[in-house]
Each structure stands twice: as C-alpha cells, then as structure tokens.
Amino acid sequence: MLGHTLVLARDQGGCRFLQKLILEKDKALIKIIFDYSIKMFFQLMMDPFGNYMAQKIVEVADDSMLSKIIQTVEEDPVELCKNMHGTRSI
Numbered sequence: 001m002l003g004h005t006l007v008l009a010r011d012q013g014g015c016r017f018l019q020k021l022i023l024e025k026d027k028a029l030i031k032i033i034f035d036y037s038i039k040m041f042f043q044l045m046m047d048p049f050g051n052y053m054a055q056k057i058v059e060v061a062d063d064s065m066l067s068k069i070i071q072t073v074e075e076d077p078v079e080l081c082k083n084m085h086g087t088r089s090i
Contacts, residue, residue, distance in 0.1 A: 018033060
C-alpha cells in the first residue's frame with residue numbers, strides 16, 4: 001500500500017490515512033512514507049489534500065529530511081507561495 005503513497009496523498013481519505021500513520025511517530029514508517037513522497041514533494045505541497053500530508057511530514061521530520069525538503073522548496077518558492085495550498089505548506 002505504501003508503494004501508492006502519492007496516489008493516497010492526493011485522495012482525501014488516503015491523505016487522512018497517511019496523516020494518522022505519520023502521527024504515530026514510528027520513525028521507520030515515516031522514513032518509508034518520506035522516501036516515497038520526496039520525489040513529488042513540491043507537487044504534494046500544492047495539492048488540495050497532499051499539502052496536509054506534507055505539513056505532517058515536516059512536523060516529524062529529522063534534520064536530514066528537512067534538508068531534502070528545503071532543497072525541494074528551493075525549486076521555485078515563489079510558485080509555492082502563489083498557490084493557495086502551497087502557501088499553507090510553506
């Protein structure tokens with residue numbers, strides 16, 4: 001199921017499911033979710049549902065994860081800020 005993290009993150013019910021998993025604060029599980037989602041993190045930050053998962057990941061991320069997220073945001077922070085959902089993620 002975690003192989004479909006990006007599909008789940010963009011679905012209201014799936015996003016809520018992933019958020020619950022993240023809030024359990026199981027480091028191994030968080031790393032798996034992060035690893036599946038970091039490639040598309042920029043897009044998830046602007047997604048109507050994915051932005052909530054992105055925010056939860058930021059809340060529990062370790063320094064290494066936060067560095068990767070920052071590198072992703074550096075792609076185009078202005079685009080994120082101009083997007084209604086991206087603004088929330090920023």
